[in-house]
Amino acid sequence: MRVTAHPDGKKKERVLSIRRLSAIGQRFERSRVGEAVLSCVVVVVLITGVVWSLPDAELKRRLVPVLEPVASAAGLEQNWRMYAPDPLERLEFVEVRVTMADGSQRVWTNPRGDRVLGAFAWYRWQKLKENLVHQPASRVGLAHWVVHRFTGRGERARRVQMILRTESLPAPGATGPRTAGEEIIYDEILAGER
DSSP states (O other), X not given: OOOOSSTTHHHHHHHHHHHHHHHHHHHHHHSHHHHHHHHHHHHHHHHHHHHHHSOSOHHHHHHHHHHHHHHHHHTOOOOOTTTTTOOOOEEEEEEEEEEETTSOEEXXXXXXXXXXXXXXXXXHHXXXXXXXXXXXXXXXXXXXXXXXXXXXXXXXXXXEEEEEEEEEOOOTTOOOOOOEEEEEEEEEEOSSOO
């Protein structure tokens, strides 16, 4: 049925079209073929969810390429490995050492924050630390920012170094010493800095 005489004719036509599609969909769902198709879709989505939740194993490596389109369409391709089964293997700390013209050193580390809001600010600094460790291009900006913050009028910084300090963690349940390490991840001799 087509209604065009009414000024709002297109809107009514769309409503009728949607109702017609809805009726077709309901008939399909009630048919044997429709029930079979929908059941297969549900089973495939459930299998995809289960496969995506499996730990890294040969079965998962074989099935992921096949099920990836379904996982993407259903929003199941999320990775929950940040929670398990791989705990942190080492602690990482970044500090920036500024050597002044007089030979003294000033050291910057991530701010800890207060007891109330500190946890929220800490997360921001934690993300910055992760970027510094994994993205070398981000290091120069922070190094120069620290130099600018640590030098006053009439002072001159001679060198800036970014140090990555690490401490290995034993596996859960294991005992043994923690080994510490230190690596220079950025080093610049400054000329003409304040």
